[in-house]
Amino acid sequence: MHRPKDGSGGIIDIVNEKKPPEPFGNFIADKKTRDLVDACLSSVATEEQRDQLSKLIVESQEACDYYIAQCTMVSQLLTYSKNVQDIKPELPTIERPQSNRHMISGWIIAIAASVLIVFIGSYSQWNTRDNVVNVAQSEVVGEMLSEIGIEQTKPVALIMGKRVSIESGSSEVRLLNDVSFSIAAPASFVIETANQCRVWQGKMTVSVPVGAKGFRVVTDHADIVDQGTRFGVAVNPETGTDVAVFEGRVDLASQSAEKRLEVGRAATIATDGSMSRMQLVRIDTFEASNVSEDSKESTISSVQDNIHSSDVFGYYRIVPNGFGEEQPAYVDRGHQWNGVTADGLPRELLGGDYVMPFNNDKVEKEIEVTITLSRAANLYVLFDKRAEIPKWLSDRFVDTGEEAGQDEGGEVPGFKTHKRTTIGSGVSIDAVFSVWKSHEPLKGDIVLGGLWADKPETTITTAEEISMYGVVAVPVLD
Numbered sequence: 410m411h412r413p414k415d416g417s418g419g420i421i422d423i424v425n426e427k428k429p430p431e432p433f434g435n436f437i438a439d440k441k442t443r444d445l446v447d448a449c450l451s452s453v454a455t456e457e458q459r460d461q462l463s464k465l466i467v468e469s470q471e472a473c474d475y476y477i478a479q480c481t482m483v484s485q486l487l488t489y490s491k492n493v494q495d496i497k498p499e500l501p502t503i504e505r506p507q508s509n510r511h512m513i514s515g516w517i518i519a520i521a522a523s524v525l526i527v528f529i530g531s532y533s534q535w536n537t538r539d540n541v542v543n544v545a546q547s548e549v550v551g552e553m554l555s556e557i558g559i560e561q562t563k564p565v566a567l568i569m570g571k572r573v574s575i576e577s578g579s580s581e582v583r584l585l586n587d588v589s590f591s592i593a594a595p596a597s598f599v600i601e602t603a604n605q606c607r608v609w610q611g612k613m614t615v616s617v618p619v620g621a622k623g624f625r626v627v628t629d630h631a632d633i634v635d636q637g638t639r640f641g642v643a644v645n646p647e648t649g650t651d652v653a654v655f656e657g658r659v660d661l662a663s664q665s666a667e668k669r670l671e672v673g674r675a676a677t678i679a680t681d682g683s684m685s686r687m688q689l690v691r692i693d694t695f696e697a698s699n700v701s702e703d704s705k706e707s708t709i710s711s712v713q714d715n716i717h718s719s720d721v722f723g724y725y726r727i728v729p730n731g732f733g734e735e736q737p738a739y740v741d742r743g744h745q746w747n748g749v750t751a752d753g754l755p756r757e758l759l760g761g762d763y764v765m766p767f768n769n770d771k772v773e774k775e776i777e778v779t780i781t782l783s784r785a786a787n788l789y790v791l792f793d794k795r796a797e798i799p800k801w802l803s804d805r806f807v808d809t810g811e812e813a814g815q816d817e818g819g820e821v822p823g824f825k826t827h828k829r830t831t832i833g834s835g836v837s838i839d840a841v842f843s844v845w846k847s848h849e850p851l852k853g854d855i856v857l858g859g860l861w862a863d864k865p866e867t868t869i870t871t872a873e874e875i876s877m878y879g880v881v882a883v884p885v886l887d
Contacts, residue, residue, distance in 0.1 A: 437471060437472065437475040442465065442469075442472050442475065443475075445458055445461060445462050445465070446462065446475065446476050446479050447479075449462050450479060450480070462476070548568065548569040548570075549566045549567065549568060549569075549585075550567050550568070550569045550584055550585055550600045550603055551566075551567045551582060551583050551584035551585050551600065552564040552565065552566055552567060552582075552583055553565050553567055553573070553580050553581070553582045553583075554580065554581045554583075555575070555578055555579070555580040555581075556578050556579055556580070556581075567582065567584070567600055568600075569600055569601070569602065569603070570599065570600075570601065571599065571600075572597065572598070572599040573597070573598055573599065574596070574597045575592065575593075575594040575595065575596040575597070575611070576594055576595060577594045577595075578593075578594055578697070579591055579592065579593040579594065579696070579697040580592050580596075584600070584603070585603070586603055586604065586620070586621045586624075587618045587620065587621055588615070588616070588617050588618070588621045588624050589615075589616050590606075590613045590614060590615040590616065591613060591614050591696055591697075592608075592611045592612065592613040593611060593612040593613070593696055593697035594611070594697075595610055595611065596608070596610055596611025596612070596613075597609040597610045597611065598611060598613075601627075604621070604623060604624055604625060605624070605625040605626075605627060606624075606625070606626050606627070607626075607627045607628070608626060608627070608628050608642065608644050609628070609629065609644065609646065610644050610645070610646055611643075611644055612641075612642075612643045612644075612693075612694065612695050612696060612697070613626075613641065613642050613643075613695065613696075614639070614640070614641045614655075614695045614696050615635070615639065615640055615641070615642065616639045617635040617637060617638055617639070618637075619637050621635075622635060622636060622637040623635060623636075626642050628642070628644045628650045629644075629646070629650075629680075630644075630649045630650040630663060630678045630679070630680060630682065631649075631650040631652065631661060631662065631663050631678040632661070632662045632663075633652055633659050633660070633661055634659060634660040634661075634662075635657075635659055636657060636658045636659060636660060636669075637657050637658075638654060638655075638656050638657025638658055638659055638672075639654075639655045639656040639657065640652065640653060640654045640655060640656075640657075640659050640670075641653045641655065641690070641694065641695030641696075642695065643694055643695050647680075648679070648680065649677060649678050649679040649680050650677075650678045651675065651676070651677050651678075651687055651694065651695075652670065652675060652676050652677075652678070652687075653670075653674070653675035653676075653687065653690050653694070653695065653724060654670045654671060654672050654673065654674055654675070655672065655740075656672055657672060658670060658671045658672065661676060661678075661684070663678045663682040663683070663684055664682035665681075665682040665683060665684070666678075666682070666683070666684040668684060668722070670722060671741070672740070672741050673723055673724065673739070673740040673741025673742075673767050673768075673769075674722035674723055674724065674741075675687035675688075675690060675722060675723075675724040676722055686721060686722045686723075686724075687722075687724055688712070688713050688714070688724055688725060689711060689712055689713065689724060689725050689726075689727070690724050690725070690726045690727075690740075691707075691726075691727055692727065692728065692729060706783055706784075707727055707729040707762050707783065708729070708761075708762040708782060708783060708784055708786050708882045708883075708884045709727050709729075709762040709763075709764060709780060709781070709782060709783075709880075709882050710781045710782065710783040711727075711779075711780075711781035712725040712727060712764055712766075712778065712779070712780055712781070713725075713778075713779050714770070714776055714777060714778045714779065715775070715776065715777045715779075716770075716773065716776060723740070723741065723767030723769065723770065724740060724767065725740070725764055725765065725766055725767070726740050726764070726765040727762065727763075727764060727765075728762065728763050728764075728765060729762050730760050730761070730762060731760075731762070731763060732746070732754075732758050732759060732760065732761045732762070732763040732881050733746070733754065733759050733760065734746070734747055734748065734753060734754060734834060735747065735832060736763075737765060738765065738768075738815060738876075738879060739765055739766060739767065739768040739876075739877065740765045740766070740767055740768075741767050741768050741769060742768045742817075742876075743817075743818055744768070744815050744816065744817045744818070744839075744876065745815070745816045746791075746813060746814070746815060746816075746879070747813075747814045747815070747816050747834050747836070747837075747838060748813070748814055748834030749812045749813065749814040749834075749838055749841055750834065751834050752834065753834045754813055754814075754834070755809070755811040755812075755813065755844055757787075757811075757883065758789060758813070758844070758881050758883065760883075761789070761881040761882055761883040762786075762881070762882045762883075763879065763880060763881045763882070764780070764879070764880040764881075766778070766877050766878075766879070766880070767877070768876055768877045769877075770859075770877050771860050771875060771876060771877040772861075773859055774859050774861040774862065774864070775859060775862075776858070776859040777856050777857070777858060777859070778856070778857045778858075778880075779854050779855070779856050779857075780854070780855045780856075780857065780880060780882070781853065781854050781855075782851055782852050782853060782855065782882055783852075784852060784884055784885075785850040785851070785852045785884065785885045786850060786851065786852070786882040786883055786884045786885055787846055787847055787850055787851075787882070787883050787885065788806075788846070788847040788851050788855060788880070788881075788882050789844055789845065789846050789847075789880070789881040789882070789883070790802060790806055790844075790845040790857065790878050790879070790880060791813050791842040791843075791844055791845075791878055791879035791880070791881065792842055792843050792845055792878045793840060793842055793860075793875045793876050793877075793878065794812075794840075794841050794842060794843050795840065795874060795875045796860050796875045797864075799858055799859070799860065799861075799862045800862070801857065801858040801862060802845055802857075802858075805847065805848065806845035806846060806847055806848070807845065807846055807848060808843055808844075808845055809843075809844045809845065809846050810844075811843075811844040812841050812842065812843060812844060813841075813842045813844055813879075814834075814838035814840070814841055814842070815838065815839060815840040815841075815842060815876065816836075816837045816838060816839060817839040817840065817876075818839075840875075840876060842878075842879065850885045857878075857880070860875065860877070860878070
């Protein structure tokens with residue numbers, strides 16, 4: 410056995426790679442043994458039958474070879490008949506169970522069989538029957554592919570109940586129920602059941618298809634139950650758990666509070682179980698950062714507002730160097746920024762840091778949004794032309810005469826719309842925004858007001874016809 414060198418993150422020991430021998434295994438005359446193997450591979454075996462087969466393949470080389478051959482045949486037949494692509498993971502080292510467990514999960518015979526095929530390939534080097542029993546009694550629930558820098562490891566099988574630690578880099582996990590998540594080091598997790606993952610540490614972004622609704626992520630501080638969505642979870646043993654919803658919704662519970670988080674909402678659960686609003690989501694909050702060391706400092710270093718209601722959980726997202734065509738405009742909508750015409754967005758905005766606000770804040774008359782700039786920059790406000798210009802905007806910014814378009818829609822669960830976004834500048838523009846620029850380069854804290862700051866009152870009906878403003882910062886070159 411050896412531990413993979415640079416690129417594995419020290420995740421799981423794998424079997425030495427050697428040329429696999431030819432498949433083997435002969436027909437066995439004993440009908441009782443054949444029936445026992447068939448029952449276990451068909452997931453109709455009793456606990457007693459599974460125990461019998463476990464003992465049999467330890468005691469009988471003939472039975473062991475027959476069992477492996479049958480697994481091979483099942484895998485090949487399923488592959489040919491269903492055109493299923495083999496996972497072919499490297500075989501992880503598996504500790505011998507302390508109690509009797511199911512040998513093979515009936516709902517995923519094909520994958521369990523493929524793991525055994527990998528075992529067959531290494532059989533000449535790893536030929537004790539005890540190990541055959543351990544593989545048979547372990548349930549493969551998916552695979553993991555890891556990256557460290559530009560290096561990428563081979564996929565490894567994920568075993569139910571087997572704790573995984575990631576020391577560096579990040580990994581992509583794909584479960585057999587089509588749930589997938591990225592998880593960044595340092596991290597420690599285990600797939601406890603086909604529908605539940607426990608995380609002790611790490612940053613992860615989870616995508617759950619409709620068919621896997623109800624997938625659960627459990628930490629020491631929180632219980633997160635998916636309701637058909639994409640969401641982020643960041644676990645720090647010392648401070649607690651952060652949760653943000655990018656699409657759909659999740660049900661969130663701690664020892665002292667429960668809350669349903671919709672798209673665009675985020676919460677922090679402290680180690681004592683208290684739950685509070687998480688105002689800011691950075692690009693590396695829930696995933697490994699791909700930003701180079703030279704450009705790690707974002708021009709926009711922070712965003713916060715003055716809303717302190719216990720019912721408000723909307724967050725802001727900072728996107729460094731990200732403003733451009735087809736980029737998402739809000740954390741709670743599927744709207745995108747686009748050029749009003751085929752000429753595209755104003756060139757001076759392209760590549761600037763920008764803020765994805767909570768679009769529902771357009772109805773907050775008293776809101777004050779504080780943008781913190783880490784270095785001198787021209788600050789731009791993209792203001793919906795369907796709304797009246799507030800005094801705070803006209804006093805401190807100048808209308809450049811440029812315009813930015815917004816393509817409304819997108820597949821965001823929880824917000825029904827008949828509109829769909831379309832690729833291309835000037836192709837599907839539903840709203841036009843005027844581009845306002847600060848009179849001079851700014852640095853430090855800049856406070857922006859609400860859309861209705863000058864109005865004695867407004868109605869939600871009127872506000873729903875417009876959108877919250879966008880913010881872009883472009884640093885001034887020295």
